[in-house]
Amino acid sequence: MSVDTATVAKIASLARIKVTESELEAMVPELNGILAWVEQLGEVDVTGIEPMTAVIPNTLRLRDDAIDADPLTGGGKRDDVLANAPAAEHGFFGVPKVIE
């Protein structure tokens, strides 16, 4: 499979990355080069093989159902959470108007 300019524009839109026309032109052959190369995976016989889900066997844990058991990741951190926000106001993240 190969991609054309319209497909790359669509992918970029899905990925929320603004690209210029000239960037699109440059990306098409680059992405096609990479995609053509990864397509060799198609020659591997994977009949009956499960896709990997965990690289090292492990079990998912549940933490204790306790509030703020770990103070580092518990609540009450509003100001820490907002400290690096580009536009924090009144204890909230500021964004451009989204309701007309």
Add this chain to the structure above:
Amino acid sequence: MTDLTDLGVAAIRDGVASGEFTAVEVAEAFNANVAAAQDALNAFIVATPEKAIEAAQAIDAKRAKGEALGKMGGVPIGMKDLFATRGVQTTAASHMLEGFVPEYESTVSQKLWDAGCGMLGKLNLDQFAMGSSNETSYFGNVINPWKRNDGGNASLAPGGSSGGSSAAVSARLCPAATGTDTGGSIRQPAAFTGITGIKPTYGRCSRWGIVAFASSLDQAGPMARDVTDCAIMLETMAGFDPKDSTSLDRPVPEWEANLSGDLKGKKVGIPREYRMDGMNADIAKSWDDGIAWLKDAGAEVIDISLPHTKYALPAYYIVAPAEASSNLARYDGVRYGLRDLPDGAGLQDMYAATRAAGFGPEVKRRILIGTYVLSAGFYDAYYTQAQKVRTLIARDFQNAFTQVDVILAPTAPSAAFGLGDKSDDPLAMYLNDVFAVPASLAGLPAMSVPAGLDSAGLPLGLQIIGNMFDEQGVLNAGLAIEQRAGFAAKPERWW
């Protein structure tokens, strides 16, 4: 008095403990080297000499009071700028995170400070750890301290993504540094600069507070002068962390205390698929040297097969970008990092403008590839197929480890290449990790140790891959090579 910056982790720890020198003297010596090399090597994004001194003063005060100094008491280190450090800018070498000052500390860095380390600064890297030459950093190239012996003055790449770490350890700017390895980012830069680095079993070191690239592959590890120093530092960095859902809930072995270069009764596998057509003659020779050294250490050498080796790199370049496209979705210009809000722009326009301005070309390339392979209609053909191939690659290793204890291979297909040599061709750059990626996909511990110099006078590394949880076997085989390679070369100081 010896130059303190010629000392490694063990020598500094022991010297500070015995009172041969103070931790502050050590920190001052390394701070001076960091400052003197910054313009030429660009290994650090931010130097933090005051942090190094502060930690050293605390250690000296503890010693005066007769208190325990910690596993790495008095050892100043460099911190790859992918680890969140409270109060110190953490950028992942990106414009997106320029100016980001975490309110929290990564688990791995916290463990190092708790063990008595001080921070010399935040080390440069490839942007979001995506690259093999450190040329994708927003903060400029790192220059490899090594030069070819051809009389030319070409600037060489320090490897990547942990290129600041490798250059800094090699140039004696720090005795050790943290690295992270997603598809070779500890091992390849270690090989390019004549130092030692180990990626442990996936899950040994907590990923909490490390800027995420590909979460099923990312693993932190130490980069240092020798195997013993790596063992000490890995013991400090590793350990169960409830804040990381894939953290291994197992005790941390005493790797340093159990180091032994005696390999009697051990079996070493030589994977025939790694001996590729057109292999660089210097690389082939160093691999043969490694085989001879391990035999000399008492090991039996066995030819093995890892049949799916050639598919590891293409599988990696589906899996890693897929995970990256998902992980990097968090950079939206709202909660932290860069915001680019064009006049009159709405929320969606702001996202797109922010991400266009904040990400470099290689990061965008991988996000787009990842978005494509995960998109409706293509998911099974690319992503599911790659994850099935990954299962087969892991199975190859499992089969091999029924016959052998460790596997020996080259770390990289060449010595350090010149800056700009591969930066125009993404595929040529990706091929640098051909020997490193299979162990990453299988989550196995793997390390690079210096093996000698090539015909151009540049260092080459040998890679040891071990079975899951067997860092000890990897470190011991690494030690056996180190004891026989007698690698004492270091870059001549030109900066």
